[in-house]
Amino acid sequence: MSRPILTAEQMRAAEAAAIDAGIAETVLMEQAGRALAEAVRLYAGPRETLILCGPGNNGGDGYVAARFLKNAGYTVRVAALAEPTADAAKWARGQWDGPVESFAAATEAPIIIDCLFGTGLSRGLEPVVAERLLLLVDKALVAVACDLPSGVASDDGTLLSAIGNYDLTVSFGALKPAHRLMPAMSRMGRTVLADIGIDPGADWFEIERPDLPSLDPAGHKYSRGLVHCLAGQMPGAIVLAATAAAKSGAGYVRVSTSLPISGLPSSVVQSGGADLQDERIGCILVGPGLGDVPPVLTLALTAPKPIVIDADGIGLVGDPERLHGHDVILTPHEGEFGKLFGKLEGSKAERALEAARRSQSVVVYKGPDTLVAAPDGRLGFAPPAPAWLATAGTGDVLAGMIAAMRARGLEAFDAACAGVWLHGRAAEAAGPHMIADDLLEAIPSVL
Numbered sequence: 001m002s003r004p005i006l007t008a009e010q011m012r013a014a015e016a017a018a019i020d021a022g023i024a025e026t027v028l029m030e031q032a033g034r035a036l037a038e039a040v041r042l043y044a045g046p047r048e049t050l051i052l053c054g055p056g057n058n059g060g061d062g063y064v065a066a067r068f069l070k071n072a073g074y075t076v077r078v079a080a081l082a083e084p085t086a087d088a089a090k091w092a093r094g095q096w097d098g099p100v101e102s103f104a105a106a107t108e109a110p111i112i113i114d115c116l117f118g119t120g121l122s123r124g125l126e127p128v129v130a131e132r133l134l135l136l137v138d139k140a141l142v143a144v145a146c147d148l149p150s151g152v153a154s155d156d157g158t159l160l161s162a163i164g165n166y167d168l169t170v171s172f173g174a175l176k177p178a179h180r181l182m183p184a185m186s187r188m189g190r191t192v193l194a195d196i197g198i199d200p201g202a203d204w205f206e207i208e209r210p211d212l213p214s215l216d217p218a219g220h221k222y223s224r225g226l227v228h229c230l231a232g233q234m235p236g237a238i239v240l241a242a243t244a245a246a247k248s249g250a251g252y253v254r255v256s257t258s259l260p261i262s263g264l265p266s267s268v269v270q271s272g273g274a275d276l277q278d279e280r281i282g283c284i285l286v287g288p289g290l291g292d293v294p295p296v297l298t299l300a301l302t303a304p305k306p307i308v309i310d311a312d313g314i315g316l317v318g319d320p321e322r323l324h325g326h327d328v329i330l331t332p333h334e335g336e337f338g339k340l341f342g343k344l345e346g347s348k349a350e351r352a353l354e355a356a357r358r359s360q361s362v363v364v365y366k367g368p369d370t371l372v373a374a375p376d377g378r379l380g381f382a383p384p385a386p387a388w389l390a391t392a393g394t395g396d397v398l399a400g401m402i403a404a405m406r407a408r409g410l411e412a413f414d415a416a417c418a419g420v421w422l423h424g425r426a427a428e429a430a431g432p433h434m435i436a437d438d439l440l441e442a443i444p445s446v447l
């Protein structure tokens with residue numbers, strides 16, 4: 001089951017719905033605090049613990065966690081930034097029978113649990129607060145964030161204050177966009193989601209291992225999916241893309257090229273012509289190494305087939321509305337995204353959805369935080385992928401993997417999510433010294 005992702009406002013609405021359904025807010029808080037304490041026990045082990053509590057319900061979670069950890073035999077200190085202002089937090093504070101120090105005088109501890117602010121953060125932290133929090137987090141053996149590291153903007157992943165690096169983030173009910181958007185995503189450490197009895201009902205979620213169609217014993221190479229790649233001026237890119245498609249389980253990969261291309265697997269067929277009316281084609285791939293050759297994109301768009309438009313192909317689209325009526329997956333990186341869609345407002349999540357709506361296409365908005373957006377509002381957030389993917393040719397490999405998933409019968413949004421997820425795992429398998437060619441070799445191990 002994919003982990004749901006909700007904005008702060010959606011989270012508050014889901015929490016309100018749970019309360020309307022008869023679950024008291026203090027019960028939600030008790031569940032959250034208990035989950036936080038349990039995650040700390042499992043992850044950090046029994047060490048002296050300092051819990052930093054803010055004035056809102058994030059702080060409330062902290063008072064509950066303090067009680068559970070103390071009952072589990074921990075040496076627990078609580079330091080408060082201010083007295084609780086939220087009702088549930090006042091209740092939780094009242095349930096805590098230990099002393100409460102002042103945050104300003106709090107001294108470092110092996111385990112720090114940051115319960116200052118969560119989804120209610122509305123601005124940067126006071127500089128003196130940010131500074132002290134940073135020091136306590138940096139000095140800790142294990143730094144834990146309750147729901148979010150304090151200073152992170154929940155909905156877009158920006159840092160409203162300088163924050164440290166956390167080892168563990170424990171979220172409740174649903175992940176927030178900040179858990180899977182840069183730069184916040186890179187500070188979370190391991191991100192745990194605790195079920196506290198809230199029904200998130202989300203259109204946004206974290207992409208997880210795809211459920212790939214099993215092979216049909218009666219199948220043949222065409223039924224396993226034919227990927228037709230259109231080569232351009234730089235053949236090396238299409239070699240990576242076509243090979244990736246073949247290694248990702250497409251039954252047949254064909255490359256149209258005006259000049260013979262070396263380096264392709266012998267199983268990949270090269271042809272001079274480009275008969276795109278061939279009804280056996282499962283997906284067309286255009287763009288890797290294409291160069292500035294608009295007619296090739298125009299030709300690809302004449303075929304009534306699913307199509308992955310990547311790299312130079314994206315730069316040749318011109319008006320996103322040109323793609324209406326076609327079955328397209330776009331795979332832009334930041335620069336290609338800006339060139340095709342211009343400057344859009346809002347978080348990366350909102351920009352991805354706006355692009356999907358404008359182009360009526362599935363948009364794979366690549367980056368350290370890759371998103372997959374569908375015109376109908378579905379939005380997949382990729383789990384963290386290795387930084388070493390930032391090397392030449394890995395985008396060509398991704399495009400080939402997505403085209404293979406599409407040709408194997410996954411619908412466009414699922415094919416894009418599958419390709420993105422498998423691409424990240426293949427990079428993990430290939431290891432930190434990989435180049436794109438090594439990524440190809442790792443694909444079969446993650447299918």
Ligand SMILES: NC(=O)C1=CN([C@@H]2O[C@H](COP(=O)(O)OP(=O)(O)OC[C@H]3O[C@@H](n4cnc5c(N)ncnc54)[C@H](OP(=O)(O)O)[C@@H]3O)[C@@H](O)[C@H]2O)[C@H](O)CC1
Nearest residue numbers: 015029032056057058117118119120121122123124125147
């Ligand atoms: N969503 C759920 O199902 C549950 C969430 N829980 C936890 O609750 C927090 C959200 O709690 P909330 O009270 O809405 O917000 P915070 O605790 O994050 O803090 C908001 C208070 O802090 C003030 N504030 C905001 N920014 C700052 C700042 N930079 N400096 C000082 N004070 C700040 C804010 O007041 P303002 O009027 O000043 O904005 C609030 O007083 C969620 O993250 C979960 O941890 C429930 O416990 C369990 C269910």
Ligand SMILES: [K+]
Nearest residue numbers: 114117146148
């Ligand atoms: K926090």
